[in-house]
Ligand SMILES: CC(=O)N[C@H]1[C@@H](OP(=O)(O)OP(=O)(O)OC[C@H]2O[C@@H](n3ccc(=O)[nH]c3=O)[C@H](O)[C@@H]2O)O[C@H](CO)[C@@H](O)[C@@H]1O
């Protein structure tokens with residue numbers, strides 16, 4: 578199993594190019610199943626999760642290949658199976674995103690239940706209830722969701738999500754795009770990745786309004802066409818590198834990204850004492866001295882993203898003062914805390930809130946990554962710590978950070994992968 582060796586103490590300086598967003602590319606790739614005409618995506622990140630979804634599309638009969646450095650063309654004209662097997666779904670929960678498109682175009686699907694994961698139980702009950710309201714008959718057996726649509730075509734419906742769900746909103750947007758009639762999604766997720774999906778779907782001929790707000794209206798059409806689309810930049814990767822810059826008292830610029838995608842994160846970085854220089858497609862950050870402690874309360878967009886919680890918790894470990902970090906989306910997203918405590922961080926956990934008292938310097942230690950963003954937080958901690966930190970189980974990190982060692986080395990970090 579690969580490990581990342583991080584030798585702390587370097588001040589990060591220079592530019593880091595940001596890749597396309599994993600959490601946008603996954604639903605965009607799933608959306609290609611909605612059309613019999615090829616769809617081409619560019620700015621697709623090279624990540625393990627993308628490889629998994631491409632394998633799943635291949636398993637369904639689609640021809641999907643990287644046709645350029647970051648371009649993927651998917652031809653879903655000849656779908657031969659509507660079965661998403663456990664072997665693929667278990668490695669990536671976002672595989673559930675094929676359910677809506679398969680239901681919409683073929684009126685049937687058999688998709689493995691994703692199961693829980695390190696950060697929480699993460700059920701898909703809201704996805705299923707919404708598809709049932711659109712006329713799907715759904716049973717569960719042997720760990721699989723069996724879905725069939727009497728008459729073959731989903732019907733538009735009025736849907737109110739009890740909780741804001743990102744992939745749930747995406748699944749229903751895709752299902753509704755080919756349904757008979759109008760679907761209204763209330764309490765919809767408003768994340769930038771939802772807007773990116775709506776942009777592609779509109780290019781394919783879908784009629785969607787209200788994306789980016791809590792009410793999305795979709796008027797179903799009989800057929801969708803091919804289209805081309807560039808994946809939105811990864812706001813979580815952007816935020817992660819900015820925190821790494823801030824933690825090391827650095828002077829960095831993240832490029833190929835947009836500040837409007839991550840306003841809550843930028844506001845908190847400023848509160849922590851970072852000076853930002855926002856340009857059209859890049860963000861500069863300068864940090865002098867230790868950061869100030871900040872409080873974080875995760876919430877659906879436009880609130881503070883849960884996917885940046887671990888990174889800001891680390892920022893607080895070496896900050897001046899006491900910061901409180903509350904995780905309100907997932908019930909078990911503090912697994913980085915015991916690892917950070919092993920590096921000398923002063924953190925008290927009480928339910929869904931961590932209270933962090935900043936220390937002058939973290940100490941290096943062997944640590945274990947438990948999930949994607951926890952891995953990133955441990956790498957950031959290692960960059961700011963004294964000595965050599967070995968981060969184990971970085972396969973989690975490879976799900977979501979493209980060429981992380983190369984990008985960090987490009988700004989002066991001393992990191993290397995140990996096979
Ligand atoms: C591939 C992708 O885009 N992943 C993101 C997506 O995950 P994902 O879409 O899985 O997360 P959701 O927005 O669905 O989950 C939000 C909360 O709702 C709960 N819930 C969700 C669906 C459901 O049917 N029932 C239910 O109870 C979940 O357990 C969780 O507590 O949004 C999360 C919240 O911003 C991010 O952390 C993930 O990075």
Ligand SMILES: C=C(OP(=O)(O)O)C(=O)O
Pocket residue numbers: 600670671884949950977
């Ligand atoms: C939790 C995440 O992803 P996923 O939903 O794919 O597990 C994430 O990107 O931080």
